Amino acid sequence: MTLANAATGGETLEALRRQIEESSRLLALAEGMAGVGHWRFDLGTGIITWSEGVYRLKGADPETFEVTLESVVDFYHPDDQAGLQERIERAVETGQGYDLEMRIIRTDGEVRDVQARAQCEVDADGKVTALFGVIQDITEHKEALRAVRRNKALYKLVAENTDDSTGRISLDGEVLWASPACERLTGFTSAEMAGVKILHRTHPDDRPRLIERFRAVMRGDDVDPTVEYRYQHKDGRWIWVEAKPTLVRDEAGQPVEFIDVVRDISARKVAEARLADSEARFRRLTESGSDLVIEMTPDRTLTYASPSMFKLIGIRAEEAIGRPAAEFILPEDIPVVRARFEDGSLGDGAAVQCRMRRADGTVVWVEARPTFERDPVTGEVLRITDVVRDISAQKALQADLQAARTAAEQAAAVKAEFLANMSHELRTPLTSIIGFAGLLRARPTLDAESARFVDRLTTATDALQALVNDILDFSKLEAGQVEIETTPVMIRDLATASLELFLPQAEEKGVALEFRCDADVPDALALDAARTRQILLNLVGNALKFTPSGSVTLHVGWSGGRLACRVEDTGIGIPADKAARLFQRFSQVDGSINRMHGGTGLGLAISKGLVERMGGEIGLQSTPGAGSTFWFDIPAPEAVAPTAEAGDVARPAAGIAARVLVVDDNPANRELARLVLAAAGITPCEAANGLEAVGLAGQQPFDLILMDVRMPIMDGVSATRAIRAGGGPNRGVPILAFTAGGDGSDESALRSAGFDACVAKPIQPTVLLQTLAEWSDRSPRPDPAEGVCRGVG
DSSP states (O other), X not given: OOHHHHHHHHHHHHHHHHHHHHHHHHHHHHHHHHTEEEEEEXXXXXXXEEOHHHHHHHTOOXXXXXXXXXXXXXXBOHHHHHHXXXXXXXXXXXXXXXXXXXXXXXXXXXXXXXXXXXEEEEOTTSOEEEEEEEEEEOHHHHHHHHHHHHHHHXXXXXXXXXXXXXXXXXXXXXXXXXXXXXXXHHSOOHHHXXXXXXXXXXXXXXXXXXXXXXXXXXXXXXXXXXEEEEEEOTTSOEEEXXXXXXXXXXXXXXXXXXXXXXXXOHHHHHHHHHHHHHHHHHHHHHHHXXXXXXXXXXXXXXXXXXXXXXXXXXXXXXXXTTSBGGGGBOGGGHHHHHHHHHSSOOOTTOOEEEEEEOTTSOEEEEEEEXXXXXXXXXXXXXXXXXXXXXXXHHHHHHHHHHHHHHHHHHHHHHHHHHHHHHHXXXXXXXXXXXXXXXXXXXOTTOOHHHHHHHHHHHHHHHHHHHHHHHHHHHHHHHTTOOOOOOEEEEHHHHHHHHXXXXXXXXXXXXXXXXXXXXXXXXXXXEEOHHHHHHHHHHHHHHHHHTOSSEEEEEEEEEEXXXXXXXXXXXXXXXXXXXXTTTTSTTOOSOOSTTOSSOOOSOHHHHHHHHHHHTTOEEXXXXXXXXXXXXXXXXXXXXXXXXXXXXXXXXXXGGGSOSOXXXXXXXXXXXXXXXXXXXXXXXXOEEESSHHHHXXXXXXXOOSEEEEESSOSSSOHHHHHHHHHHSOSTTTTSOEEEEEOSSSSOOHHHHHHHTOOEEEESSOOHHHHHHHHHHHHTTSOOOOTTSOOOOOBO
């Protein structure tokens, strides 16, 4: 070999070496970029060689890490090691390589997914002498595959369970694929939808709008891609759907297809139609109705007003927008309205009344009924809707009614005053007539004819007194002046005493009076004794009047806390067509001029009024020619029987204290009282009016004072109060009201004024003496040495 050839050979080797080095660098660079490393396992020597890429993949240091078969296997996940060893052994035995996906645990503890591929080297005899191969990090690839699988499962879950249908649409409008939800939406399966042009099942009126929206999306116009149209269901009906197409482009930016999401909006369309109809009706009502409808912000600034605002206050609705509602309210009413809004008393629909000033300056009364729209979470008011109504006519009517009520009350007061005057004026002469007739009748020297005249006089005055009592009692009932006072009453005693009053009249007519009382009736009941007696007297007297022969029976029963009384007679009976008139005022069955029976026709009407005033009922059953039964029942709970006390027992007339002051403006009444008291050995002191009585009561002591209620100069009520308020000797002396009853003062009112009890006019001597005896026993005893009476008369 020449020197030139040697030189040439050396250059070739150097070039080859450089080429190998370059290839090695390129291989190392490629392995680094691809995450790949190569290795070789010499079975004869047991030496394993790794490329730089293997060290890098496993995180091992080439300078310090000793590569052995055991250390190589240890790099793999414990769950993968057995499989790797099995594949290595099988490759050595069979000469077949392997391709495995496994996990390695790097020296820094990180777990990575790798793919290992191996091939076998064999000698001339076919024996495996070495294994070589590559290992690649596929962690990112595996994670991407797992993500794809997750996304695919999620998409399948959404596609199969959502009500929205997703589809792929070709550029010419053909359905390429539709999600399973399309069957719930349209009734067609995914297979039935594929290959169908969407326009073929779109309502003809909606096709232009649908085509234009898809074209706008393809052009890339800056518009909302959402489009609403009607689609024909499989069953033939039309459903409203909402579609939102999205254009898909390829890598070159060219349009490929549409992805379309479609949902059923039929229910929403129905709701929108109903809302639109409701709004239209609301607008028609607000525009044609007389009530003003307004909307306000929470600070009560107007945001809407119906056209009726002009009719109500003379301002056009558009002029009111943006102005505070308080601007239209009368200043005096603003605080009231504001307080109602702010104190929480205005619930939805609650009313508030105020005055508004019209554009022409006149004032109109209105009633507002606001409703509040609130935040469902915080409860904060978001908006106020108010309906305002003109109530000026109603207010005027109320004013008229109030004026009428005031006039009626004034008329009632005048009537009451007239009633009091009539009571006083009627009973004052009756007191004299009855009183003096009684005194005259009691004279033993009276001859027979004079005695007969006195009897006739007494009978006439008794009848006149009954008539006056009926008229006055009925007037008091109509005026609502009758008070019910409930006390324990021995009901059997009350009933028998009432019945016994008619014994003389019954004996004269030959009519039997009978009394029956159920065994279970309690001894004492809580009721108004005087009013119950009055009812019994009316019913028994009425029955006796219309019973020429036979019997009248009073039956008393009790059940459930109510007293039930029946008055049965064998009289003439009452026709059915006339029975209803009996309880009406001034009504009588016999209305002819020559009627056989007298009376005012008020007795039963008074009884009905008293029964109803006590919370009861009254009625009758009657058969013409076979008698009648009048009945009533009133609340009467069982009570404890009253016990007699020393002060409740009427003392004999001889026990009346000597010093009595009689106060009455009528001289005849004073004379009558003087004569009655003279029978008991008493000479009273007299005063003609309340002022004289106050003067006398301040000068000398009395055991009793008999005080008329209605008198000139100073009435009895004022005089009694003056005596009670003064510091004289009679401040605590019993003062008895000498009253005509029906004179405007009931017993409870008189007691409140300072009276201790009442003595009714006309005077009944026995009753007067018993009442005086009772209250004389309660009077503080004055010193007998203190002065003598210096009154008038």
